[in-house]
Amino acid sequence: MAPETATAHPAGDAHHEELGFWWKYVFSTDHKTIGIQYAVTGLLFLFFGFSLMMLMRWQLAYPGQALPLLGGLFGDKRMPGGVMLPEFYNELGAMHGTIMVFLGVVPLAVGGFGNFVLPLQIGAPDMAFPRINMASYWCYFVGGVVMLASFFAPGGAAQSGWTSYAPLSNLATSGQSWWLFGMVFLITSSLLGSINFIVTTIQLRAPGLGFFRLPFFVWSQLVTSFLLLLAFPPLEAAAFLQLMDRHAGTSFFMPSGLVVSGQAVAATGGGNPLLWQHLFWFLAHPEVYVLILPALGIVAEIVANNTRKPLFGYRSMVYSVVFLGFMSFIVWAHHMFITGMGTTMATFFQATTMIISIPSVVVLTALIISLWGGSIRYTTPMLFALGFLPMFGIGGLTGLPLGLAATDIHLHDTYYVIGHFHYVVAPGTIFGLFAGVYYWFPKATGRAMNETLGRLHFWGSIVFMNVIFMPFFLMGLAGVSRRLYDGGASYAHAQHVLQWNVVSSIGAWCLALAQIPFIVNFFWSAFRGRRVEANPWEATTLEWAAPSPPPHGNFLTLPEAHRGPYEYSVPGAKKDYLPQWEPQGA
Amino acid sequence: MDIPYTVAARPDTGLNNGKIAIWLFLASEVMLFGALFASYVMLRVGAPSWPAGATYLNVPLATLNTVVLISSSVTMVLAWASLVRNDFGRFRLFLGITILCGLVFLVVKYFEYSAKFHHGYLPATNTFLAIYFTLTGLHGLHVIGGMAVNSWLWGPGSAMWRKDPVHFTNRVENAGLFWHLVDLVWIFLFPVLYLL
Numbered sequence: 001m002a003p004e005t006a007t008a009h010p011a012g013d014a015h016h017e018e019l020g021f022w023w024k025y026v027f028s029t030d031h032k033t034i035g036i037q038y039a040v041t042g043l044l045f046l047f048f049g050f051s052l053m054m055l056m057r058w059q060l061a062y063p064g065q066a067l068p069l070l071g072g073l074f075g076d077k078r079m080p081g082g083v084m085l086p087e088f089y090n091e092l093g094a095m096h097g098t099i100m101v102f103l104g105v106v107p108l109a110v111g112g113f114g115n116f117v118l119p120l121q122i123g124a125p126d127m128a129f130p131r132i133n134m135a136s137y138w139c140y141f142v143g144g145v146v147m148l149a150s151f152f153a154p155g156g157a158a159q160s161g162w163t164s165y166a167p168l169s170n171l172a173t174s175g176q177s178w179w180l181f182g183m184v185f186l187i188t189s190s191l192l193g194s195i196n197f198i199v200t201t202i203q204l205r206a207p208g209l210g211f212f213r214l215p216f217f218v219w220s221q222l223v224t225s226f227l228l229l230l231a232f233p234p235l236e237a238a239a240f241l242q243l244m245d246r247h248a249g250t251s252f253f254m255p256s257g258l259v260v261s262g263q264a265v266a267a268t269g270g271g272n273p274l275l276w277q278h279l280f281w282f283l284a285h286p287e288v289y290v291l292i293l294p295a296l297g298i299v300a301e302i303v304a305n306n307t308r309k310p311l312f313g314y315r316s317m318v319y320s321v322v323f324l325g326f327m328s329f330i331v332w333a334h335h336m337f338i339t340g341m342g343t344t345m346a347t348f349f350q351a352t353t354m355i356i357s358i359p360s361v362v363v364l365t366a367l368i369i370s371l372w373g374g375s376i377r378y379t380t381p382m383l384f385a386l387g388f389l390p391m392f393g394i395g396g397l398t399g400l401p402l403g404l405a406a407t408d409i410h411l412h413d414t415y416y417v418i419g420h421f422h423y424v425v426a427p428g429t430i431f432g433l434f435a436g437v438y439y440w441f442p443k444a445t446g447r448a449m450n451e452t453l454g455r456l457h458f459w460g461s462i463v464f465m466n467v468i469f470m471p472f473f474l475m476g477l478a479g480v481s482r483r484l485y486d487g488g489a490s491y492a493h494a495q496h497v498l499q500w501n502v503v504s505s506i507g508a509w510c511l512a513l514a515q516i517p518f519i520v521n522f523f524w525s526a527f528r529g530r531r532v533e534a535n536p537w538e539a540t541t542l543e544w545a546a547p548s549p550p551p552h553g554n555f556l557t558l559p560e561a562h563r564g565p566y567e568y569s570v571p572g573a574k575k576d577y578l579p580q581w582e583p584q585g586a
Numbered sequence: 587m588d589i590p591y592t593v594a595a596r597p598d599t600g601l602n603n604g605k606i607a608i609w610l611f612l613a614s615e616v617m618l619f620g621a622l623f624a625s626y627v628m629l630r631v632g633a634p635s636w637p638a639g640a641t642y643l644n645v646p647l648a649t650l651n652t653v654v655l656i657s658s659s660v661t662m663v664l665a666w667a668s669l670v671r672n673d674f675g676r677f678r679l680f681l682g683i684t685i686l687c688g689l690v691f692l693v694v695k696y697f698e699y700s701a702k703f704h705h706g707y708l709p710a711t712n713t714f715l716a717i718y719f720t721l722t723g724l725h726g727l728h729v730i731g732g733m734a735v736n737s738w739l740w741g742p743g744s745a746m747w748r749k750d751p752v753h754f755t756n757r758v759e760n761a762g763l764f765w766h767l768v769d770l771v772w773i774f775l776f777p778v779l780y781l782l
Contacts, residue, residue: 124590125587125588125589125590126587126589127589128589128591128592128603128607129589129603129607130589191611191614194610195607195610195611195614196607198606198610199603199606199607199610202599202606203590203591203596203599203601203602203603203606204589204590204591229610229613229614229617230613230614230617231617232614233614233615233617233618233620233621234617234618234620234621236618237618237619237621237622237625238621240622240720240724241622241625241720244709244716244719244720248708248709248710248716248719249708249709249710250709250710250713250716250719250720251710251713251716252625252629252713252716252717252720267710268710268711268712268713270629270633270712270713271629271713272628272629272632275625275628275629278628279621279625282621552587553587
């Protein structure tokens with residue numbers, strides 16, 4: 001079907017009313033508009049969080065030197081004479097992590113792709129609760145504004161790391177309270193979103209679309225939603241407790257007899273700083289899987305589509321991802337091996353950690369075997385998906401020494417940890433997300449993104465991602481702590497690896513340049529890109545049955561699923577793909 | 587464009603959308619209060635000494651409140667059952683009693699809180715009072731939230747009864763499920779804080 005006719009006659013046009021600008025684009029209840037709102041806001045926050053890091057990388061590579069050109073912009077309270085103060089460095093560090101995780105990656109992966117793609121892939125007209133969906137976005141938006149505003153609070157933004165460990169965070173300036181309030185909004189947002197995703201997936205599947213005909217992306221979003229639903233409330237509880245500590249004078253996280261800078265802290269004491277760590281990591285370990293699962297889902301869709309083969313071991317992948325979701329609730333204390341926990345507890349948590357690596361490896365292996373014997377189309381989304389596989393592999397494998405208590409004692413809180421989780425999230429998850437942007441952009445806009453600019457973006461990104469993060473392993477193995485304001489310059493044991501700070505920083509700034517083709521491509525293609533029809537990738541899942549872009553209500557006629565999600569290259573078929581919605585078989 | 591299964595149950599799952607959503611929400615609430623109860627256990631186990639609840643708290647008043655809240659759960663069910671039996675008048679009566687019970691609970695709680703403040707017992711006094719005020723305060727917010735929903739269903743929201751009685755009955759049932767959770771949390775809070 002030609003896209004012009006598809007867009008000119010939206011579904012249900014008998015009841016169609018023209019909505020004003022505000023209701024159509026700003027306070028929309030349409031899952032596609034909300035998905036795009038989430039995605040664009042998430043991308044902006046990713047760029048902002050990355051900018052904070054580029055500032056930090058200057059201080060790490062050239063500690064104590066004035067930042068040229070931009071240094072004067074930040075004022076005397078942050079960078080007098082262009083030299084970064086330690087407090088400002090801590091603000092940047094804490095907010096980089098917070099923004100990247102809670103305001104960038106999760107909103108883009110779950111709020112953006114989940115909202116836009118999931119209802120389409122299950123053949124639904126919208127989410128189960130469109131108004132709750134809108135409320136979810138606006139809670140996220142307010143949370144983001146609160147986080148940004150905290151930079152202007154007296155004493156600046158939160159400075160206690162993205163983990164906000166107590167009692168440091170209890171004693172921090174008022175930015176920490178802003179951080180906690182911001183988190184409460186973000187938690188509310190993800191609560192509303194996750195309930196919506198689960199109900200939509202269970203209830204609004206098209207006729208014939210049984211659970212084992214769901215695309216893997218839908219499974220990954222479903223498991224992710226359960227993690228968000230059940231893991232976030234304990235952090236909310238922790239946020240309440242810390243707000244009580246900070247504003248009502250309680251001592252939930254304040255130990256007895258705490259002395260800071262030679263002064264006894266005026267608090268009743270009797271609290272437990274480790275309580276914060278338990279509550280925080282009870283959220284934050286499942287959160288790691290919230291970051292990675294949607295990207296795995298996106299990559300699975302793109303791998304099947306571009307190898308023109310069914311996914312290898314689809315059912316094993318589904319079972320793995322469900323098992324992984326369950327296990328992610330009982331591994332959290334592997335972040336706390338050096339807190340003095342007994343060996344029995346350490347043994348338990350390292351055993352569960354080793355167990356949880358099995359389903360991750362099953363999924364990754366299935367994706368790699370899926371490539372075997374395929375006639376691979378090297379499109380831009382496929383390049384990012386292919387880049388994801390080894391990068392996520394490096395991230396995952398370097399995590400094993402951190403999951404074993406004996407090796408973790410040496411590596412804990414070093415740059416090795418930073419290298420490990422950035423490989424998982426940056427060239428891992430973010431590559432998956434870029435792949436998704438290139439893959440579903442034609443569905444969202446009716447126009448394809450430019451392939452040449454896309455390739456430029458991919459090669460620049462993969463090279464510089466590795467230039468940034470590979471040195472972290474070397475520095476971490478040498479024992480350089482992750483939280484040093486001078487990058488280790490004042491430590492004797494760090495001297496022989498200090499030059500890697502410069503390499504890594506140059507890599508970060510070059511990575512920023514490598515994003516320019518993407519930004520240009522994104523806006524240029526949205527208005528000037530090549531027009532495409534409903535199914536430009538010749539894909540099989542239901543979202544490609546809808547016109548590009550899909551009208552309000554999504555489908556011209558309600559689709560019905562006749563087969564599994566990845567029927568590519570079926571022997572004897574007329575073409576090399578059999579869409580789920582086409583009734584005629586081979 | 588209509589969203590399917592907002593009122594009628596989907597045949598293969600046997601549930602409507604709202605019913606699944608409220609249970610999922612309750613699951614997250616269980617995790618929220620579960621985390622706070624776990625914090626209570628961790629703080630108490632780590633404390634060198636822990637006061638008996640009655641040292642600071644008024645057990646008879648809390649017993650009264652327990653009775654009030656359990657009664658309100660019963661009337662909540664009766665309100666829903668009246669709708670099922672097509673008796674809107676009795677629905678109004680029972681839901682009204684439910685809301686009043688919530689109000690009585692809050693008034694009693696207000697007197698309890700002011701007595702504590704009067705004696706100089708504040709959240710900052712010790713860890714026991716800290717967790718007492720945090721847990722009961724958060725529970726109190728849930729009571730207020732449940733009362734707000736119930737009041738809306740008693741008043742303006744009940745207009746739906748004439749247009750779409752099944753949908754309205756579902757809403758009352760879901761509000762009831764939340765109210766039972768609020769009740770249930772208190773049934774855990776009462777022995778944990780006052781008796782143990």
